[in-house]
Amino acid sequence: MSTPLPSHASVVVIGGGIMGCSTLYHLAQMGVSDAILLERNALTSGTTWHSAAQVRALRHSRNLTRMIQYSVDLYARLEEETGQNVGWIQKGSLSIATTPDRLTHVKRQEALAHAYGIEAASISAGEAKERWPLMNADGVLGAVWSPDDGRVSPSDVCAALVKGAKSLGAKIFERTGVTGILTDQGRIKGVETTRGTVMCDAIALCTGLWSREAGAMAGAEVPALACEHFYLLTKPIDGIVGNTPTLSDHDSHLYIRDDSGGLLVGCFEPMGKPIAPGVLNESFEFGLLPEDWDHFEPMMELALNRLPALETAEVKMLLNGPESFTPDGTFMLGETAETRGLFLGCGMNSVGLASGGGAGMNLAHAIVHGHTAYDLTEADAKRFAPVFNNIDHLMARAPEILGTHYDIAYPGKQLVTARGLRALPLDSEYKAAGAHMGQFYGWERPLYFGKTEEPTLRFDKPDWFANVAAEVRAAHEAAAIFDASPFGKIDVTGPDAEAFLLKTCAGFMGRAPGSVIYTAVLNARGTFESDITAQRIADDHYRLFVGTNAIKRDLAWFTRAAEGFDLRLSDVTEDYAVLGLMGPEAARIARELGGNLDGIGYFKHAGATLAGVPVRAARLSYVGEAGWEITCKAADAATLYTAMTRAGATPAGLFAQTSMRIEKGFCAMGHELDSDVTPVQAGLDFATRKTGGFTGAEVLAEQRDAGVASHVISLALDDLDAVPLGHEPIYLDDRILGQTSSCAFGYRIGRPVALGHVSEPVADGARVQVDIARTLYDATVTLGPLYDPDGERMKA
Incomplete structure (x- = not known):
């Protein structure tokens, strides 16, 4: 029973x-x-x-x-x-490269492995052939050997x-x-x-x-949506003796290993086959989907090239089993x-x-x-915009995701399916200006302007280098417009608004209306849940600006923390547009549009009228140049943008903003900040209340008492042609000191730049090396911003 x-x-x-x-x-x-x-x-x-x-x-x-x-x-x-x-077989894995970019990719992976304490080594095509004698090594440029990998x-x-x-x-x-x-x-x-x-x-x-x-x-x-996933099984063949390493030929979309004396040849083809809801019903247990040799044939041809023994092998089956994929x-x-x-x-x-x-x-x-x-x-289960739960979008996206499993990790790569899901208020204006878009939380957001054709993705100087340089120059010498509209906006209203934010935020939330406040949002461990800026609009009204990808997560965090407080939380993200008008000409443009914003102090905000549009102008800068983040109703954004550009402002994209952020040493969630890091460790303790009273305050006090120092550093690389992308190991005296976290070319200082984490204190001015695809590039450490360290430009 x-x-x-x-x-x-x-x-x-x-x-x-x-x-x-x-x-x-x-x-x-x-x-x-x-x-x-x-x-x-x-x-x-x-x-x-x-x-x-x-x-x-x-x-x-x-x-x-x-x-x-x-x-x-x-x-x-x-x-x-x-x-x-558990059937653990530890025979290692072999990743071969048949193109120069794949070789760079696997060497970047080798560098990562060293940073993470995993054994990995570059080997020649000949050495790869020794480890996998059945492999046709023609066209193989090199490989990386990882001896500790296995299967169960x-x-x-x-x-x-x-x-x-x-x-x-x-x-x-x-x-x-x-x-x-x-x-x-x-x-x-x-x-x-x-x-x-x-x-x-x-x-x-x-x-x-x-x-x-x-x-x-x-x-x-x-x-999440299921796709068909294929692998071929053969009967025993000559040359398979015992267990073999897993052979990855990702340029051919293949993974290969032994199976019961034969071969298992699996693939992640460039575009998979989605499975519509309802096809796999409750009776689908140990079932498989029908063989599809027509779909598998291109992969089979590639496999025959890599494994000539397949030509005479007897096929046991083409297994087609479903797997689930996310956006x-x-x-x-x-x-x-x-x-x-x-x-x-x-x-x-x-x-x-x-x-x-x-x-x-x-x-x-x-x-x-x-x-x-x-x-x-x-x-995080809360990271996806609701628009991605649409079945049509999933049916389009999931097959592409299957195909990206073995993609080369090019900088700037964007997915092509399920695009155009959410348009910014200025979408048509940006397209008219030649914007190249990227997708973030479903939003189509300008990455850079001035090129309408698709870029060729590469590891060296990118196709958009000159475009981004021009946008940074505009912000540095004249005026540029950075669109912050997709940032999440949460209104906190009610009699307990201040008390609630004093509890949930580490910053100085009690400042008077008209103030802008940067604050960390911490958990009980004193580490970051989010970092936000807040505008106090009235005694009982704050507006919180959170990361584009964080709105669902942060709104849930604040909602759950609000139990017992008399207040209301409202997601007003799509009600408003936010345009950052930045650069030495920003004040002139504001005056020409009928609004003198000069009287707004740094980290203050006030209402104004620009080009006949009611706005709220906040004086702060994420790019290190003087200017304002200007909030208006979404419907008024086109009027405001048109007036700004006619007065001489240039639209600038996310790549320019990121470059300028890194030069200024500004930390970002998901890069320098996460739930493993405290403000003390990130060099942001200056923006926390020393009186405590907020979640995580005790941990910060303990770290201060223990003398914990910031482990975020800035790096300027000597070689102007170096292209760091992030996660590269940082070496000091032949040992790994840390890793890069955000990287770009710093146009204002004229060289590649990075932010990074280090595991021990390092001196300002120290000389280190950055491992980019197993080539070491010399760099200088700066403790603080590389550009305008005293902030004179943005406070002028």
């Missing part, structure tokens, strides 16, 4: 794939002994069972790499802990996780479908199943292919914005087995402790 469902569980995990099994195991490890897992069919059904299960540690960021390194350690530990073999058995890993979870009191219920999710006032209360109702405090949604529909049961947006190619992890207690662990983008151990640990950590074990903002 089957075990009855409990009437209550602290946490219900829905889904019995790698993410569900890992999350349950880690919940039990963290003391949640009454957690249960519900699986509609059988464990590992859906996607996990047919995974190629490669575990490659290196990812584009330190913490994603750290997460997979945890997976590797966990899988090895599970065998000792549970006695269950999906079913065995899940069996070990389940065994470990059960030993700690957790329970698994297969053949138990969830038919509904119960909520009350936006909070999880329980689940309805085919075997009864279970009340609970939290849900971990690890439902893989069906996550979008499962999230909708709880009123949450989960933008940006990274999984979703953490609590949703819409529903308290609903946590996502889904949209794994074909890296479920590699990520599953570490991702499951972090998801359990978020449920138990309220945050992941380290910063995983890039995977």
Whole structure:
């Protein structure tokens, strides 16, 4: 007789794939002994069972790499802990390059590996051939060898996780479908199943292919869609003796390894095949989709070139199994914005087995402790604009995301599908000015102006170099317009507005109306949840300006912190346009438009009229030149912009803004600032209240008392042709000191520039080296801004 469902569980995990099994195991490890897992069919059904299960540690960021390194350690530990073999085969991986740009790409990855403590080495085409004798090495320019990579058995890993979870009191219920999710006032209360109702405090949604529909049961947006994913299996062939390294020929979109004496040849073709909702119904368990040789044929031709032995190999099957993909190619992890207690662990983008151990640990950590074990903002469940949950947009985007799996990481690369979803108020004006657009939170935003053709992406001096130079020059010598309209805008109104912001913000929020306030928003650990500027419009009215990609996350953070306060939070992002008028001619232009803004002090704001348009002008600068961020009604933006340009202002894009920001040493969320970093460590303690009273204040006080110093530095590179992109290792005396975090060409100082983090104090003026694709470039450290360190230009 089957075990009855409990009437209550602290946490219900829905889904019995790698993410569900890992999350349950880690919940039990963290003391949640009454957690249960519900699986509609059988464990590992859906996607996990047919995974190629490669575990490659290196990812584009330190913490994603750290997460997979945890997976590797966990899988090895599970065998000792549970006695269950997980099929770990550690034969390494070999990434070959057949084009110069791919060689640069893999050498950048090698440099990253060194920064993250992963063994990796460049080898020649001949050495690559020695490691993979069946490979045709014609056209191979070089390779990178990573000896610590491997693969596992999906079913065995899940069996070990389940065994470990059960030993700690957790329970698994297969053949138990969830038919509904119960909520009350936006909070999880329980689940309805085919075997009864279970009340609970939290849900971990690890439902893989069906996550979008499962999230909708709880009123949450989960933008993920399944695509077909192919790999070829052959019968045994001569030359395969034992296990082989994984061979990655990403220029041909292929990954290759042995399988039962034969070959497994998988692909991430340039454009995948989406699977419409409803095709994979509840009876799809250990199913596969039909073979599609026509679709696979171009990949097969490339595979035959790389592996001549395939020509005479006997095909066992062309496996076509579904995988789920998100709009940006990274999984979703953490609590949703819409529903308290609903946590996502889904949209794994074909890296479920590699990520599953570490991702499951972090998801359990978020449920138990309220945050992941380290910063995983890039995977935050709240990062997508609602527009991406549209099924038509997902059907267009997900196949492209599958194809980008093996893309070369060119600077400035943009996706081409699901574009034009959100237009700025000045969209038509920008297109008329030759704007090249990038997509951010669904918004189409100018990157630079003056080129209408698509740029050729490259690792050396970019096609847009001269365009950005002209825009920076305009801001430095005359006047430029920077569009900040897509920044999120949250109005805080009500009698408790000041008290609420004094609690949630570390800055000097009690300043009088008419003030502009820069502030960190911290968590209880004293690290960044956000950094924002606020305009105090009245005693009971503030307007918060948050990052473009952060509006959903930040609004959820403030909303949850507002319980018990008498106030209202309103998202007014799309009601207003914000134009930054910057440069030495900005004041003249404002006067010509009928508004004398000279009387507005630095970090002050006031109402005015420009070109007949009511505006609020705030005197501050993100680019280090004098000017104002001017807010107007969205409908009035075209009138204001036309008048500014006729008076001599030039539109400037995001690339120019980023270059100027880095020269000024201004930190940005997701680059220098994240939930692993405090204001003290980022050199921003000057903008926090020393009297405390805000969330995280105690941690900052402890760090000050301990003498913790800023670990953010500025770098100016000697070689004018160097092109740092970010994440490059910084060397001091042949050892890695840190990494770059934001990089650009600094047009005002005439050389490549970067911001970076270092792990120990370094002297102002120190000489270091930056590793760009395994070439070391000399650079000088500056503690503070590279350009106008005293801020005289922007305060003039």
